[in-house]
Amino acid sequence: xxxxxxxxxxxxxxxxxxxxxxxxxxxxxxxxxxxxxxxxxxxxxxxxxxxxxxxxxxxxxxxxxxxxxxxxxxxxxxxxxxxxxxxxxxxxxxxxxxxxxxxxxxxxxxxxxxxxxxxxxxxxxxxxxxxxxxxxxxxxxxxxxxxxxxxxxxxxxxxxxxxxxxxxxxxxxxxxxxxxxxxxxxxxxxxxxxxxxxxxxxxxxxxxxxxxxxxxxxxxxxxxxxxxxxxxxxxxxxxxxxxxxxxxxxxxxxxxxxxxxxxxxxxxxxxxxxxxxxxxxxxxxxxxxxxxxxxxxxxxxxxxxxxxxxxxxxxxxxxxxxxxxxxxxxxxxxxxxxxxxxxxxxxxxxxxxxxxxxxxxxxxxxxxxxxxxxxxxxxxxxxxxxxxxxxxxxxxxxxxxxxxxxxxx
Amino acid sequence: xxxxxxxxxxxxxxxxxxxxxxxxxxxxxxxxxxxxxxxxxxxxxxxxxxxxxxxxxxxxxxxxxxxxxxxxxxxxxxxxxxxxxxxxxxxxxxxxxxxxxxxxxxxxxxxxxxxxxxxxxxxxxxxxxxxxxxxxxxxxxxxxxxxxxxxxxxxxxxxxxxxxxxxxxxxxxxxxxxxxxxxxxxxxxxxxxxxxxxxxxxxxxxxxxxxxxxxxxxxxxxxxxxxxxxxxxxxxxxxxxxxxxxxxxxxxxxxxxxxxxxxxxxxxxxxxxxx
Numbered sequence: 001x002x003x004x005x006x007x008x009x010x011x012x013x014x015x016x017x018x019x020x021x022x023x024x025x026x027x028x029x030x031x032x033x034x035x036x037x038x039x040x041x042x043x044x045x046x047x048x049x050x051x052x053x054x055x056x057x058x059x060x061x062x063x064x065x066x067x068x069x070x071x072x073x074x075x076x077x078x079x080x081x082x083x084x085x086x087x088x089x090x091x092x093x094x095x096x097x098x099x100x101x102x103x104x105x106x107x108x109x110x111x112x113x114x115x116x117x118x119x120x121x122x123x124x125x126x127x128x129x130x131x132x133x134x135x136x137x138x139x140x141x142x143x144x145x146x147x148x149x150x151x152x153x154x155x156x157x158x159x160x161x162x163x164x165x166x167x168x169x170x171x172x173x174x175x176x177x178x179x180x181x182x183x184x185x186x187x188x189x190x191x192x193x194x195x196x197x198x199x200x201x202x203x204x205x206x207x208x209x210x211x212x213x214x215x216x217x218x219x220x221x222x223x224x225x226x227x228x229x230x231x232x233x234x235x236x237x238x239x240x241x242x243x244x245x246x247x248x249x250x251x252x253x254x255x256x257x258x259x260x261x262x263x264x265x266x267x268x269x270x271x272x273x274x275x276x277x278x279x280x281x282x283x284x285x286x287x288x289x290x291x292x293x294x295x296x297x298x299x300x301x302x303x304x305x306x307x308x309x310x311x312x313x314x315x316x317x318x319x320x321x322x323x324x325x326x327x328x329x330x331x332x333x334x335x336x337x338x339x340x341x342x343x344x345x346x347x348x349x350x351x352x353x354x355x356x357x358x359x360x361x362x363x364x365x366x367x368x369x370x371x372x373x374x375x376x377x378x379x380x381x382x383x384x385x386x387x388x389x390x391x392x393x394x395x396x397x398x399x400x401x402x403x404x405x406x407x408x409x
Numbered sequence: 410x411x412x413x414x415x416x417x418x419x420x421x422x423x424x425x426x427x428x429x430x431x432x433x434x435x436x437x438x439x440x441x442x443x444x445x446x447x448x449x450x451x452x453x454x455x456x457x458x459x460x461x462x463x464x465x466x467x468x469x470x471x472x473x474x475x476x477x478x479x480x481x482x483x484x485x486x487x488x489x490x491x492x493x494x495x496x497x498x499x500x501x502x503x504x505x506x507x508x509x510x511x512x513x514x515x516x517x518x519x520x521x522x523x524x525x526x527x528x529x530x531x532x533x534x535x536x537x538x539x540x541x542x543x544x545x546x547x548x549x550x551x552x553x554x555x556x557x558x559x560x561x562x563x564x565x566x567x568x569x570x571x572x573x574x575x576x577x578x579x580x581x582x583x584x585x586x587x588x589x590x591x592x593x594x595x596x597x598x599x600x601x602x603x604x605x606x607x608x609x610x611x612x613x614x615x616x617x618x619x620x621x622x623x624x625x626x627x628x629x630x631x632x633x634x635x636x637x638x639x640x641x642x643x644x645x646x647x648x649x650x651x652x653x654x655x656x657x658x659x660x661x662x663x664x665x666x667x668x669x670x671x672x673x674x675x676x677x678x679x680x681x682x683x684x
Contacts, residue, residue, distance in 0.1 A: 031565035050616040053625025079666030364506035
């Protein structure tokens with residue numbers, strides 16, 4: 001029997017929820033004053049939040065959840081009994097535009113199972129994006145999940161209509177990819193990412209006549225790694241992420257705690273998703289990208305290979321490098337202030353502004369919005385000195401959560 | 410005592426004109442009453458520009474745009490105090506640790522957050538239309554007086570439709586490409602919109618029952634907004650069913666793959682070998 005639009009939407013949004021990205025920021029500024037519908041650019045907007053604490057910014061759906069691949073961690077793999085559905089291109093377009101007009105979403109995040117062949121699937125996705133842009137004058141955000149096995153030509157076309165393209169590496173190491181996603185080729189994924197980077201770099205160069213080439217995915221490319229489905233430790237995961245940032249200039253790497261799926265495979269453990277581990281990885285990722293930390297600095301503070309779950313990675317680094325503290329807040333350089341636990345990037349910016357008006361005292365830090373309690377052992381102020389606190393053996397205990405009674409069940 | 414009465418709409422321009430005039434006459438902050446309504450009638454502000462030049466950095470103008478929307482009736486007078494202090498001492502306005510600067514920054518932040526949430530949480534309902542353009546209406550209750558500041562965003566985004574956003578302190582109407590502001594008489598009656606139901610289907614299916622984190626949801630989508638967000642009506646039911654759904658996943662025994670799976674995988678394998 002033919003499925004209704006409601007039934008299809010239920011199946012194909014349920015199938016899309018394991019993709020973490022919902023970003024809609026960082027693209028070109030556009031609006032509809034000269035025609036069409038929609039606007040974008042600047043920071044993204046989260047239009048709603050579900051009880052899992054995640055935001056809804058985009059209509060995140062699969063074009064179809066039929067798939068010829070057999071990746072064990074995926075609910076849509078060919079060997080699963082999950083109910084299947086397929087949207088027509090018109091249905092995807094109508095849903096996107098009608099949701100957008102009611103201010104429910106910022107745009108579309110379209111992904112798909114692989115049907116027939118990677119090229120066929122990718123062309124169908126591009127057809128939807130092109131129709132939104134060209135026929136409907138849609139100026140909102142479009143994120144296409146690219147299929148790495150599709151031809152280079154198609155991937156290049158996708159970038160003309162999408163704001164962001166992504167290709168999921170899914171697993172942090174090639175060996176687990178081979179074991180858990182046998183039809184995917186790690187080399188092919190990297191080649192597609194490199195191709196993306198070339199296309200994007202080329203789109204930013206003017207020709208000899210000074211003409212600009214057409215824009216190519218102005219919000220860049222991102223990827224996702226599943227955490228906790230294989231044996232990879234945090235050092236492996238962050239190492240892969242760091243390579244991706246440096247080698248392919250990725251905008252974001254998303255870490256997705258492996259979460260049990262209906263129709264699960266016997267190969268994978270049914271565990272509670274490791275949410276704290278996921279959180280710590282994001283914190284370490286931020287340190288790499290915005291706080292000037294090197295990969296080896298973060299991993300050397302975590303000798304087991306995994307980040308400490310009890311304290312955040314910046315604090316862990318500070319505790320392992322106490323000789324560098326306390327930092328004199330009135331004199332220290334920006335890069336050192338950024339390393340103080342309890343000081344975020346914005347706090348540091350405010351401290352630097354406040355220093356121009358005179359020395360920064362304890363009460364000033366509170367007004368600025370620093371987490372002073374956290375920072376205390378690591379800073380020196382005109383009216384505060386940590387004394388021997390920084391060398392105290394029990395310093396970590398000050399931050400670690402109180403011990404919990406182990407549960408028998 | 411001088412008295413300035415700011416209008417309900419267009420209070421930004423009115424404050425700037427009054428502040429510039431008062432400052433040029435070097436009238437001290439404590440001699441001005443900016444309250445919306447006052448029982449005591451004060452002197453009206455002097456006419457014409459006074460003898461003093463008034464210095465205003467651009468960052469201060471940006472600050473006033475946010476702070477003036479704040480519901481706190483002290484906002485206009487605090488801004489004027491900061492302006493007057495800046496004429497003789499340029500430092501404190503750029504010092505985030507100064508208490509007046511910090512108080513203004515806090516108000517500005519609260520207004521900016523309210524604006525951001527309004528851009529996010531306005532929900533349009535489709536209304537019957539007689540013109541060729543589609544027509545939508547919305548009712549929204551922000552914390553601050555932000556309808557004038559929030560409306561241009563919607564005008565740029567939804568330029569090809571007619572819409573009305575009503576708030577308790579004013580209504581924005583966008584008709585045939587023209588944006589106008591009006592007094593709000595009453596909350597509008599919005600008819601049910603069939604697309605709301607589809608939105609509910611999406612909202613409840615994109616949710617992952619294995620990762621409940623209601624505190625994160627509530628901090629980003631505070632309860633005060635819920636009554637105008639149709640999808641939030643589904644949340645109790647979603648939370649109720651979540652535990653059962655996760656349990657069912659754990660108890661489900663992995664099944665043999667369906668027959669067509671084996672066929673597809675075999676075909677694919679021979680394809681790869683063939684090439």
